[in-house]
Amino acid sequence: MRTQPILLEVIATTVADAKAAERAGADRLELVTAVGEGGLTPSVGLIEAVVDAVTIPVNVIVRPHSRSFVFDADDFAVMARDVRAVAAAGANGVVTGMLTSEGEIDREGLRRLTDIASEAGVAVTFHRAFDEARDLAEAFDVLLGFDAVTTVLTSGGKPSVLDARETIAELVRRSRGTRCTVLAGAGLTIDAVAGFVRDTGVDAVHFGSGVRIGGSGLGAVDEARVVQVCAALDAVAGA
Template identity: 45%
Template sequence: MKVEVIVQNEKDAIAAEQSGADRLELVSAISEGGLTPSYGTIVRVLASVRIPVQVMIRPHSYDFVYDESDFQTIKEDILMTKMLGANGIVFGCLCKNGNIDEPLLEAVLDLADGMDITFHRAFDAVKNQQDAYKALCKYGDKIKRILTSGGKNNAANATAELHHLVKLSHTHNCAIIMPGAGLTPDNIKSVAIETEAKEFHFGSGVRKHQSFAHPIDKQKLKYLKNELNSII
């Protein structure tokens, strides 16, 4: 069982690693759903931890549809992130019709060649998740996991949908399904059992007062790690 934690800065990163996080997702502007962090933040976080860091690549919060101008920004951010030595990136892109924007995705995958890649919650805005999953399987050698709440606002309310996606991932031997959104130390055990997922993504659920305005709660993070380990 692996736990990924959203972090916004060096202090978050250190606290998450000390509390047992297996991987970090580094973002800025979390109130906007997460955007690409600054150069300085990436440098500081990478220097402060030893666990893998996935850097969000998202140029704006309007939607997940990107034009040529957006792509140029995405390109520069990926090259910067790669140059700085980040483990991987978190990215997602859609067409206006709700399908995966495969030409753009292919261009991004080429730029990020050699990096660990997560397709983010743009997946929750697709027209059909099963069809979208199968489309992403074309890139199974590069896209390692898909972050999703099963198409609902809260992953804990979509365990049946997530379980189906997990089974689909086993059938196609493709990208891992990583539930996220609304996960807490109190519901993680039941979500893990019902979905049979092996990786989980946490944000405000591991912070004091369950708010990004407050620091990571080390005791919460340690507790949920114990809850997951007890399932094995």
Template identity: 40%
Template sequence: MQHPDASAGTSTGPSESGRVVLEIAVQDVAGARAAVSAGADRLELCAALAATGGLTPSAGLVRHVAAAAGVGVHVLVRPRAGGFVYTAEELAVQVADVRTVLDAGAAGVVVGALTPAGAVDAAALAALVEAADGAEVTFHRALDVVADRPAALEVLAAHGVRRVLTSGGAPRAGEGVAALGALAERARELGVEVMAGGSVSADDVAALVGAGVHAVHLSARRAVAGDGGPGGGGGGGYDATDAGLVAAARAALDAALPPR
């Protein structure tokens, strides 16, 4: 299986190149275009972000976003909302979805699975990495409910995971700077990237970069009114990517990095 080149969204880390990647979570083609036009280096594509924290998008959406983006598109594979302990059937769905989204043009996948004891589910992770067949694998914020995150990093590294998205265990990444710094230091030794994410705003970027993370992740969303009626979710509307918020994060990231 051949996968798209993800180099447009890949970083070797601030300690090696001074480059920190800006990743934006998007939910549609318009959001992908807006994020890239405002300075995103890489995209995470998911569905139902505000309501659930993100679920697996359709293959059709993956195909169209990958064709439109011009940067690496990494697709969230998560079958439902709630915790990250999965049944055998749920894992089988995720394995199939990993293959499907990569066939549809994704540059990588974003996955995560835990044991009932709250550790990384190594067997599930191995199945997901195998399904990725060499494409980049990111472990998502399931890490933030793991008690021993440094030990979890070693499991991720042993299974070939490229990066982890984390707030350092804090409600917001901006409140987890010290923990993120320690994780980034250990992850660099293991060859894993740490991407700071969790309610990130432009005001958080300088401190996150100072902590030594390899990438900064945010959703940069604004609410759009739209009444779906009784069969469409009522009057809650939906979220759209705000290019202005992406641009502010881009400017903050550029200001925080040393000149090349």
């Protein structure tokens, strides 16, 4: 793990991914399954195996299905069990998100899960459900009101975060002085990451397909690509 201030989070879908990302210098993992569906909750066995295999923090997605980010009572009951299971497996945190049918943050659902996460001592990242919110500024204000939410993963409401530099920069400005970090992800590339960080001022970036073999979300983590991203981030930090 690097000691420079720009955090690099890498998606892992297997134990091999996790080990490769750590060897190459990633600071944190997001563990998911079903990448093609945007990421779903992995099995307890996989969570335990990854936590045992690496020393860097492992955040685990808690998302019961890929139909939408609008969840019913049964979905939330499942998610509550999963948050507890993630904590019991020794993970660092959970990555979750939920909206109302009107495109607003589901405050009641989020409060339920953050209360459980806080009791279990795990961090909470609000994932890219945020990007589907009706009003990003309003949604961000809501999330800032939740002490347990320490990270917001976002592409600035665009398919690629590279097309949302101004939005990301504004979210970063609004996050200053709070306990919440803007984690920029989706569409980042090795060549573009340094300029993106300089333009937006982000303190944390998230890579998936950009550091995988063939640039495919279904490919394995490519250690050489992770090393290149680390070098680019180190260069920006040292400039």
